[in-house]
Amino acid sequence: xxxxxALLDGIIIGTIFNAGIFYLMRLMPRGILxxxxxxxxxxxxxxxxxxxxxxxxxxxxxxxxxxxxxxVNGVRVYRGMQVGFWDLFWHGYIxxxxxxxxxxxxxxxxxxxxxxxxxxxxxxxEEERLRAGNFFRKVTFREHFLLWPLIICPIIGCLFxxxxxxxx
Numbered sequence: 001x002x003x004x005x006a007l008l009d010g011i012i013i014g015t016i017f018n019a020g021i022f023y024l025m026r027l028m029p030r031g032i033l034x035x036x037x038x039x040x041x042x043x044x045x046x047x048x049x050x051x052x053x054x055x056x057x058x059x060x061x062x063x064x065x066x067x068x069x070x071x072v073n074g075v076r077v078y079r080g081m082q083v084g085f086w087d088l089f090w091h092g093y094i095x096x097x098x099x100x101x102x103x104x105x106x107x108x109x110x111x112x113x114x115x116x117x118x119x120x121x122x123x124x125x126e127e128e129r130l131r132a133g134n135f136f137r138k139v140t141f142r143e144h145f146l147l148w149p150l151i152i153c154p155i156i157g158c159l160f161x162x163x164x165x166x167x168x
Contacts, residue, residue: 001087005077009091010098013066018102020062022111024055029122031055036123039138044124067159070095074164081168085161092160096153104144108135 025032031054034047074091109132112119116130128134 001083001090002077003094006091006094007098009070009073010095013070013095014098014102016069017062017066017099018106021059021103021107024058024062025107025111027058028055029119031059033123037138040123040125040129040135042125070160071163071167074160075167078164078168083165083168085165088161088164089154089157091157092164093153093157095160096156097149100144100148100153104140108140108144 028051030047030051033041033044034052070092074088078088112130112135113132116127120127120130
């Protein structure tokens with residue numbers, strides 16, 4: 001595994017991922033409402049299916065673009081090299097961790113906390129629910145320190161290893 005390249009890819013892909021999510025959060029802040037736990041959605045006006053569909057029409061192409069970029073770059077980096085599944089897995093896992101921790105700190109804590117009046121107004125809930133301490137305990141910790149490192153990052157690492165391994 002090329003550790004320097006994995007770290008560099010993590011920084012670049014993580015930046016692109018988080019910039020895209022930031023753009024979507026600002027463009028349609030209610031788009032992320034369905035992703036929040038029920039405690040944060042309680043009392044908010046119901047989200048119409050059309051609103052959720054419109055969010056995913058912008059979100060899923062971003063994910064597909066990132067997957068394509070990761071695969072092309074992985075093939076570029078490892079073409080002609082003798083690398084195994086685990087080398088490729090850890091490369092993909094590191095990139096996913098950068099996406100995850102950027103999302104946790106830049107978007108969940110910094111963006112939502114510093115602009116909580118904007119998001120509370122958009123969600124139709126009281127601003128106090130979006131305080132950083134509440135958000136960290138109820139959303140960020142579970143999602144970004146348990147779910148992502150233990151489930152999502154390994155899935156991304158496996159997919160990266162399988163796709164790049166089959167293409168090199």
